[in-house]
Every structure is written in structure tokens, then in C-alpha cells.
Amino acid sequence: MTAVPVIELRDVTKIYPLPSGDVLALDxxxxxxxxxxxxxxxxxxxxxxxxxxNQIGGLDVPTSGILRITGRNIRKMSDDELTDLRLNAIxxxxxxxxLIPLLTAFENVEYPxxxxxxxxxxxxxxxxxxxxxxxxxxxxxxxPAELSGxxxxxxxxxxxxxxxxxxxxxxxxxxxxxxKTGAQIMEMLTxxxxxxxxVIIVTHxxxxxxxxxxIIRIKDGRVDET
Numbered sequence: 001m002t003a004v005p006v007i008e009l010r011d012v013t014k015i016y017p018l019p020s021g022d023v024l025a026l027d028x029x030x031x032x033x034x035x036x037x038x039x040x041x042x043x044x045x046x047x048x049x050x051x052x053x054n055q056i057g058g059l060d061v062p063t064s065g066i067l068r069i070t071g072r073n074i075r076k077m078s079d080d081e082l083t084d085l086r087l088n089a090i091x092x093x094x095x096x097x098x099l100i101p102l103l104t105a106f107e108n109v110e111y112p113x114x115x116x117x118x119x120x121x122x123x124x125x126x127x128x129x130x131x132x133x134x135x136x137x138x139x140x141x142x143x144p145a146e147l148s149g150x151x152x153x154x155x156x157x158x159x160x161x162x163x164x165x166x167x168x169x170x171x172x173x174x175x176x177x178x179x180k181t182g183a184q185i186m187e188m189l190t191x192x193x194x195x196x197x198x199v200i201i202v203t204h205x206x207x208x209x210x211x212x213x214x215i216i217r218i219k220d221g222r223v224d225e226t
Contacts, residue, residue, distance in 0.1 A: 091160030
């Protein structure tokens with residue numbers, strides 16, 4: 001019996017209606033990503049990479065076509081079911097970190113945990129994750145603006161992991177970092193993949209893409225077969 005892919009897109013189209021005319025972001029795109037793969041999505045600016053990641057992350061839904069995450073068709077899911085999917089199955093790491101400015105590093109990581117469990121973390125998981133990514137107790141008390149870019153990205157990784165997702169989606173995770181710090185972040189993501197997680201990275205950086213097991217190249221909203 002063939003294993004169900006963790007992510008499957010079949011003829012997925014995404015159209016954004018604008019006053020100046022519709023924008024075709026994804027054009028009948030079909031891809032499969034198996035559980036435990038490490039995939040880089042690459043392509044020129046405006047090719048549809050981030051739109052694709054938003055679809056896979058359940059942040060947006062296709063205009064047409066079939067998109068299944070862990071076997072479930074997200075176009076048939078309610079808003080509550082999509083929220084549950086994002087909280088439980090998917091961890092998102094953004095280029096601009098997207099930490100909440102008024103919360104400390106600890107509180108930023110704990111926030112998704114509270115959303116899922118409806119209580120504060122009493123298990124020590126948040127502290128352990130922060131320690132695992134190199135954020136000590138002193139730094140955990142700081143707000144994002146008091147941390148370096150690399151430290152903020154480490155906090156963002158801990159936040160993405162706090163609900164133990166199977167899938168990690170990374171949108172240019174090293175894009176705002178210097179070369180050394182970017183390499184450290186990639187080492188962390190590679191280690192998470194070795195633990196069995198499915199890791200999907202959108203990047204324009206060939207040195208980042210080369211670290212993945214497979215590269216999917218996107219051009220004009222379609223898989224570039226050239």
C-alpha cells in the first residue's frame with residue numbers, strides 16, 4: 001500500500017483578484033512531498049514561492065485544485081479545523097521572525113502552547129526548547145528588540161517547535177542574517193530534519209538550497225522542469 005504523502009498538491013491554482021486585474025500566483029501546480037523529506041523551494045522573485053508556502057501552511061487556500069496536508073483536503077476544512085492544523089501539525093519560521101514585540105522571548109515561545117493547551121507551560125518545555133536553541137534564561141527575559149537577529153530567529157525556531165509539529169515551513173529563514181549565523185540556523189534545521197521532521201524551506205540562496213535533499217524550482221507559478 002502506497003504511503004500517503006504528508007503534502008500533496010494536484011492542479012492547484014491561486015488567483016488574487018485586484019482592481020488592476022487578476023494575478024495568477026499559482027498555475028495548476030502539482031507536487032508531492034513525503035513524510036520526513038527535506039525540500040527547498042527555489043525560484044526568482046514573484047515566481048510563487050511564498051504563495052506556495054502559505055498554501056501548504058494553511059494560511060491561505062487554493063482558488064481551485066486539491067491540496068492535502070497529512071491526507072486532509074484543506075479546501076474542505078472549516079476555519080477552526082485549519083487553525084487546529086496550524087497549531088498541531090505545522091511550525092512556521094519567517095524571514096522577519098514575526099515575534100510579538102511586547103512579549104519576552106519566553107512568552108513568545110509559550111504563546112502557541114497556551115493557544116493549544118489553554119494554560120501556561122508548567123512542564124518546562126518552553127525553557128528546554130529555548131535552551132536547546134541557545135537562548136539562556138537571561139536572554140529569555142528580553143523582548144525581541146533587545147535581541148540580535150540571530151537570537152530572534154532562534155526564538156522563532158523554538159516557537160515553531162513548541163507544539164511538536166511534524167512539518168516545519170521556513171520562509172527565507174537565513175535571509176536577514178549574516179553568513180555565520182545563517183549557517184548556524186541551517187545546522188539547527190538540518191538536525192531537526194534528522195529527528196524525522198518534514199522540513200520545507202523557501203529560499204533564493206543556492207547554498208541553502210544545496211543542503212536540502214530535493215529542490216523544487218518554481219517559475220511563473222508552475223514547477224520549472226527545465
